[in-house]
Amino acid sequence: MPNIDREARRWQLDLAARVGQAVRYWRDDVRGYSASRLSERCADLGYPISRVAVSKIENNVRAGKLELAELMVLARALDVSPVQLVYPSLPYGGVENTPGAEERSLDALMWFVGRGQVHYRLPDPQLAEIAGEEVTDEHRAQHEENQRYAEATRSMHQIDVLVEMESALDRLTSQLRHPSFSGKDDDSVARREAIGEKLSSVVGAMGELLDDFKKAGMTVDWVTELPK
Template identity: 45%
Template sequence: MQSNTRGSAEAREWANEQAARVGAEVHRLRTEVHRISAVQLAERTAELGYPITRGTIAKIESNSRAAKLDVAELAVLAKALCVPPIQLLYPQLPDGPVEVLPNVRVRSVDAMTWFSGEEMEYTDNDLGVSRAANDTAEVRREKWECSLPVRATRSLLFKKEGIRSAELMVEGKSDAEHVEFWVRRLEERTRELIELREKLRQDGLYVSDSDG
């Protein structure tokens, strides 16, 4: 029978630090950046369709809910405060230290890129999907397969950005030689995007032809 480590003092302290960090950043953004009351912030959350009461906001800011932190609250408060949700989780960006998992301390930027899926390449720490220095071949394979949706999305965004860049170059060039070159690049990148979308569909991912 496995022991329940979530109830350990160490685990509770880590969870409490996470909630306290979020609460402190909510308070800072509300009072120092937006300079609004908790009532006004509550009104903003109501306008977003998920009301968070003034009392709840006060408890979040003071971390008086026994480390309770809802994903829904995190998302709505971030939107109401005009920041990405990840900034509430890791407010000491870029290089402030943060305990991203119990007993795993990294720079805030490393925590951010792990959480958002941006950091998918080699790293010397053990966070998530990265190919860590001490990974076995089996672990690397598992990470590669499990992270397909995030990697696929990054590839799509990269291809789309390439198309946008080529379109801008076509529009900005006046001489025929350079226009022809960038038209060819645009056609090539568009074809690559179509092929990538089809491959991802074959891999079982939902991929739209729309860029909207």
Template identity: 40%
Template sequence: MASWVSDTTMRVGAEIKRLRGKRSAQWLSDRTSELGYHVPRTTISETENGRRKGALPVQEVIVLAMALEVPPVQILFPGLPSAPTEYAPGFKVRAIDAARMFSGEMPQPQTGDDSIDVMAMSREWAQATAGVGAGTLALVDARTLSDLPKEVIDELRTSAKDVDLVQRSMRQATYPFYWGVPADQMDSETSEDYG
């Protein structure tokens, strides 16, 4: 466990340093103060150089991400989308899957089962939701629908719309990672395909 904590802190520190670029640690510290939560220069330096002990407070991650103008998941899981990362002790996944689990877009790994294959779980989840959506209702035989109570049909339609919304959000969120184009700069044809 201690190794995972220190590895996570080192990973986050390296990403903060990379994102900071040529700007000084003092600049970043001043920027966090402007945002209302001061992170001392020494704390930033110790984090960036792997000398910081213990866990990182979530407040620091959020304010540092704001100061660097990136989403917190970019600091937590650098190398999006495909870099390997240890999401939790013993759970190694791609950075994008870690970000999806962190945001709730993907199920959390089950605890207490040392043999769990998180990569297989993420593939199964993607396969299970791939063909589900409002279009699924079109595949159901009209006679089958007519046999169902109205409440069940309404719930099916609502669920299908919810899945469509989640899938649309995921496509919009992941498009820039896969193609390197910010969502607001996609052309209209691509935008229709991904959102």
């Protein structure tokens, strides 16, 4: 473990303990796996975690050591999201998200996935001043942190839109390929054309959104063809 102060060490140990307890809950109480079975599933995923290592993670006897690779593979092996291991007390259980920062698990989760804030329920300093409330330097600094976070995570909200578009594309494609739309009568042709127009609209909107992602320096590797 790095040479860190006592409070930081305590937080690190608590975090590892929280994840370990969540791993045990999902492994034993929910999935009914033995530690050996979970170890085998990790190996099948290409990142072996021994039975002994699983036990040590669950019992937090590795001095707080928990690798990101282990977290990812354990979550996949347990068929859960990694955040369910990091924040097992969702939605309203308390969690020390960073040293000394007690939050609701829901707030911590939303921050983690880029859809929340750094500091919750923080009034705007300008509005607070208008209302005659005292605004401290700490308050202003926290507000600036929220603004920087919002700017950095704006693309995460656009990704939500992209996911909705992909769902619409899949839905329309499935409809178009359904046997009930394969007829040559006027009604079937009209329905295919209507769906085709919707598909073209969705693909066009997706292309524009992905262009915005590319301009923002995000990774874009997407090719599609309209169903024939």
